[in-house]
Amino acid sequence: MQISSATDIKESSESGRKPGSGSEKTGYYRAAGPSMMEKKQRKKNAAEKVMNGIFFVCGMIAIAFVLFITAFLVSSGVPAIGKIGITKFLFGSVWASTAAEPKFGILPFILTSVYGTLGAIIIAVPIGLLCAIFLAKVASSRIASLIRSAVELLAGIPSVVYGLVGMIVIVPMIREMFDLSDGANLLSAILVLSVMVLPNVISVSETALLAVPKEYEEASLALGATWTETVFKVSVPAASSGIASAVVLGVGRAIGEAMAVMMVSGNVANMPGLFKSVRFLTTAIASEMSYSSGLQRQALFSIALVLFVFIMIITLLLNFVFKKKKD
Amino acid sequence: MNEKISLSRRIKIKVLNFLMYLSFILILALVGGLIGYICFRGLPNISWKFLSSKPSLLKDVIGILPNILNTLYIVLITLVIVLPLGVGTAVYLNEYARNRKLVSLIEFATETLAGIPSIIYGLAGMLIFVQFFSIGTSLLAGSLTLVIMTLPTIVRTTQESLKTVPDSYREGSLALGSGKWHMVRTVVLPSSIDGIVTGCILAIGRIVGESAALLFTAGMANNILSVKDAVTPGNAGSTLTVALYMYAKERGEFGVAFAIAAILLILTLLINLSAKLVARKLKVNIDA
């Protein structure tokens, strides 16, 4: 609708600018060369053309950015994968980039990222979903706006702040709770990530729940269901595609988080274990970049490429889910 | 009451309600606890000297003035660049574009940009701006990186508000014989100013909170830069978030880190609040 109406306007504006319509009026002055009005008109037309071009360039810039980023990541990431060998790189379980005989296996990072993300989702989705249901369907408008502000604040807090609080509060807590020598491990990272993912899950699920047509809920009530039963058995299933995209969005946020995770996960290239210090794909890039060189540096770009592929899959998935919802 | 719904149903309902309330209380406790703890640890360390001096190991002082200035510079430079680009993209999508496929391609590209994690932006920014265009690790390179990162925010909010401008406004302007650009400039953009402002506020929020994208593009220096230095290639500088990271992770200065965290928290609150106020004003305008 939006597009077609814009097109109509564009056509009408162009026909308005056709030379015929303007020259009749200005014909009176023609003997004396180009008139003031004609000059003005020409200037105006030129401005219109220039602006047309400028807006077109603006429109293309997002595509250009994506292509640019992709091109740079691919061209810097591929060489190392070629040198190391793709299976050795992706499935090698040892990362020893600065050893005398360096090894570049990123399986520990991939698995850590996958486990960490899964863990955060497993914690955040039930809590976030319940909170979203409460927010959208149960809470009074005053309490709802209170939670909404709280959730917005959670979403807005910088990741380094989460990292800091995680470092000072969660890491020692985990250490003492499980009697470990170091609390900076996968579990701490999962806890911090789950808090960071919560606002995404809540706000997207809430939007989906609010969009559920009232008719469905009325039908359920009229069959003798209580409000709570109605919400859980009708509203939530009806909002399932929106909730699914909330989860996928949460996965994207968790898998891409770097700084907070860096501050609480211990940052050692171990194969993942709940109480082991670990390194994520993101933190593997960040922790060695400042002093890396040669093949090591190239391998870091390859890790970024792998992460980028993960994210692209998620973006495509999201697009697919949303598209499906629109149909 | 002579008949009630079955006990198992009543128990199930009670349990679900309990879980909902529990998660709600958990969220509130989480937010309250975070705010309280950060303020408790951070606010006592904030003093005028802390805010107004630069750090020196020789004199053994820690001040965050350079970081405040750097944050400000990066916000300004980024906005100056991203605003015309983002608004332009939105205007193109909503007012100029005729090809549906192109529109959905651009929208997909914007969504893609919104989904890319900041560490990848940091890396891409380093490859593209720091190395390829040889701007060097600098505020400028950091800002340019954040331009790409915040573009989707500006595009989306502007597009939302462009969609609320009634077509009758456009037709009215065109019927008076004005050209497309004239129409956009005099009618469409002024009526969507609130959306653009909201976009700006959200973008500021993202920039202020960003760290991973700046680590390898804007660098970690703590010098006080003039405005001219800030836009000159090669002058590195760390923002508040990057400084927080360095103080906490590299130097173990947790008091300083919490002080910065408290400042960031207050900024976040202010940003959320102003975004809400603008949104409310937007609603009032629509109703009126």
Added chain:
Amino acid sequence: MANIMEAHNLNLWYGEHQALKNINLDIQEHKITALIGPSGCGKSTFMKTLNRMNDLVDGCRIEGDVFLNGTDIYKDMDVNILRKRVGMVFQKANPFPMSIYDNIAYGPRLHGIHNKAALDEIVERSLKQAAIWDETKDRLKKNALGMSGGQQQRLCIARAIAVEPEVLLMDESTSALDPISTGKIEELCLELKKKYTIVMITHNMQQANRISDITAFFLLGELIEVGETQNIFLNPKNKKTEEYITGRFG
């Protein structure tokens, strides 16, 4: 004739506005009662007091009593039990976005039936009663939203009768449908009244005349006239009723 529901001195307010004024109306068992009247006359509000759907409206206040088989539904009955016993079909077909099977099984499951064989049997019986079994038996697992409007409305009827209510409320349930679908549902109602009691709202005078046994005419929140449908349509006692059913206002 036995009364299955009775409303005594019913008054209802939405905030300051009084929407029902001292309504006394009996619903007779195994009859179709048609509620007619111009928009905003209170017939829909009255219908919703019978299964307490007004409870959902903010600022709604009710005085008076409604009885279902002698039990006061506002004082002595759990609202969820009431709604199981007094089912409702809405103006717009509103099947859940689930499979046809799950739509029908929703109510029975809610009320504690989880046995697969029992559910299968209920689904088949309900769909047969709603005269839609032949069209759906091969696609019970398909999404209900894929059906036509008329089919969806009959599915909603099937869903409502799956919990075996005593009374079925139909709120303009054919107004959004084409004549053929409407005809099917009317025929269905005549069949259903053997087993259930039906209260329907309609704006279609022919429809009220064709299928209802009792007609009640509402105007501005008051019950103007109620009686055997034939009497109401042939010689209405009240002038307003006559004007309305002959189409002079509405």
